[in-house]
Amino acid sequence: MKYAIRLFPILFFLAGCVGLVRLSFENGRLVEQIDQLEAELGGMSIEDSDRVYMVEIETPDVPPEIASHVERVWQFRCYLPPGYSFMRTSGGGRVAKEGIYSSGGFSTSWSMPAPKAIHSLLTLCTRRKDGRFEAFYSFGGSSGTSSWNRFDPGRLDNTLVVQKLVSSDQGPRSFNQDTILPVLKIYDPSGSETVEVDGETLTTYPGGLILLCPKSRESELHQLRKGETPTEFDPSMVATEAGS
Incomplete structure (x- = not known):
């Protein structure tokens, strides 16, 4: 029973690592898309929405x-x-x-x-x-x-x-x-x-x-x-x- 109790945290930790890797990959793709969009449309940060x-x-x-x-x-x-x-x-x-x-x-x-x-x-x-x-x-x-x-x-x-x-x-x-x-x-x-x-x-x-x-x-x-x-x-x- 104690092995099963230890196994759950390990599996949870591994799942979290996999999720983190996947999230990092998706973030990388998003950054590439943003870079491409700014290359096409020009980078522009809106600091004052009334201007x-x-x-x-x-x-x-x-x-x-x-x-x-x-x-x-x-x-x-x-x-x-x-x-x-x-x-x-x-x-x-x-x-x-x-x-x-x-x-x-x-x-x-x-x-x-x-x-x-x-x-x-x-x-x-x-x-x-x-x-x-x-x-x-x-x-x-x-x-x-x-x-x-x-x-x-x-x-x-x-x-x-x-x-x-x-x-x-x-x-x-x-x-x-x-x-x-x-x-x-x-x-x-x-x-x-x-x-x-x-x-x-x-x-x-x-x-x-x-x-x-x-x-x-x-x-x-x-x-x-x-x-x-x-x-x-x-x-x-x-x-x-x-x-x-």
Whole structure:
């Protein structure tokens, strides 16, 4: 009887060891899955659920049938807090090196606030089509194409200036919900022209941009796009590019 009493603890201990090994194995597989997911979508830790988070995906995952039709691709993983109401604006014409001044055609769409937080993938592609330069976006289940008519499609090369709100080299960034977010701006530095706007001289370039603007900043966005300075303007209303 005493041998049987000793046997039960031994069997229980062995079963616990087997379970621990199995759990360690499953944890290892889970870590691998998390690492793969972060490699695909970008690692991003949400420390404040009321802020907007964004991180660039270093190697965008684009199907071959799409990749063969585009010149360049950028992808960003975005976290949008509950109740965040924003507008997505994209288009091209002429842009300034700093700020969000732009002249030319633009398309805009509003996103209704969601009761829960949203993790979404923002994809931006550029291509040449019929002698024009086009920018395609896909974000949160919607998509669209903007024709950047003043952009020379023959200059789709490394001479272009690309300004990104976030960079894979620097990792994720977070922003408060009242900040205008210029996600990506592209321009040709060789095509500079000066214009007089709101009593000031601006140097502009052929190019385009895509940005997210919160509902609270709609009026400021319209003024800033025209090169005007809103009343009581605070530079922190507009997020700056990564590294600046």
